[in-house]
Amino acid sequence: MKNTNAAISENIETIRQQLISNRNQLVANNQRMEGMIRTVPGKERALLNITRQQGIKNNLYTYLLQKREETALSAASRVSDSRIVDPAHTTSQPVKPVKLMIFALFAVVGLVIPIGVITAKDTVNNHVLRRSDVEEVTQIPIIGEVIKERQLGTESFVFKSRMHSVIGEQIRALRTNLLFLNGDAQKNQVILFTSSISGDGKSFMSLNLGASLALVNRKTVIVDMDMRKPKLHKSLHIENKLGLSNYLTGEADLDNLLHPIIGHENYYIITAGSLPLNPSELLSSPRLANLLQELKERFEYILVDSPPIGLVTDSQVIAPYADATIFVVRHDHTPKNYIKMVDALYKEQRFQKLSIVLNGVGKGESLSYSYNYGDYMDLTKKFD
DSSP states (O other), X not given: OHHHHHHHHHHHHHHHHHHHHHHHHHHHHHHHHHHHHHHHHHHHHHHHHHHHHHHXXXXXXXXXXXXXXXXXXXXXXXXXXOOOSSOOOOXXXXXXXXXXXXXXXXXHHHHHHHHHHHHHHHHHOOBOOSHHHHHTTOOOOEEEEEEOOGGGTTOOOOOOTTOOSHHHHHXXXXXXXXXXXXXXXXXXXXXXXXXXXXXXXXXXXXXXXXXXXXXXXXXXXXXXXXXXXXXXXXXXXXXXSSOHHHHHTTSOOHHHHOEEOTTOTTEEEEOOOSOOSOHHHHHTSHHHHHHHHHHHHHOSEEEEEOOOTTTOSHHHHHGGGOSEEEEEEETTTSBHHHHHHHHHHHHTTOSTTEEEEEEEEOTTTOTTGGGOHHHHHHHHHHTO
């Protein structure tokens, strides 16, 4: 037992000595590590300083390299690397610009651009632009043309007894053609004026043609049967208290409706009257036939200004009472498709003696104007 205890004690002592040795070694290692850790901030500062110095030196080195290259290029540019192969010489004529080519180019451009513009305008624009646009669609006779006069402004009643102008002569020509086609021997005629849409100039045409007829001693009356948008009373600056609508409803008789047009002998007007709610039904009244019959007994020509046929059917209601119909087509305003519609009505014989008048035609497009009315007008004025 003693030996065993002694061995155990010896082992324990040995282990204790080993543990003490290990502890001392760990303490030494810890002290060494702590010393190394304490030196880290100083080394880091030294590293940052070295890095900063390296960046400065790199920038300086790059700058010096760049300057060296610039100096080398500057030195190389001062050395001529070209030589004269052939001496320069001149000619009596300039080499450029080539006048013939420029003239040809401008001639081509001057032709192509206008043709292109005109073609594009005709393609995009769906309105009547020239006489041929009407003649290509229908065989309805064209009995007159009236040019566009800018100086007239918005004035609708322009025809005077001693009027010497292109538009005055064209209205006289229209009167002559109308008398020839309808037969002047046939008195007491009802002539219906209509158009495709509002603004084509039917009121202008009927009002001034009536003045032209009255001028040659044809007792004439114009009746405003457009009871939706009447205009004739405004053109003549007269009141519209009693008119056609009042007669058709039995509120007035014919003598109350007739108004002489001041300054125009043999010329009278019946205004539209108060605007009714049912104009188409009023026009279908038997009193309309009675009115026209009474007017035929008093007048040689009864001109009827009716609503556009492209908007309402009033004109077709009036058509059976008319001896002739004038359809007004306005330049650059009347849609081409309405010409087809009128042609269909013409073929169906919905209107008696249907004919067309072109209104607002450009001076360069009017056949009558091409004969230079202006010279005749100047000559006529000298004898006034």
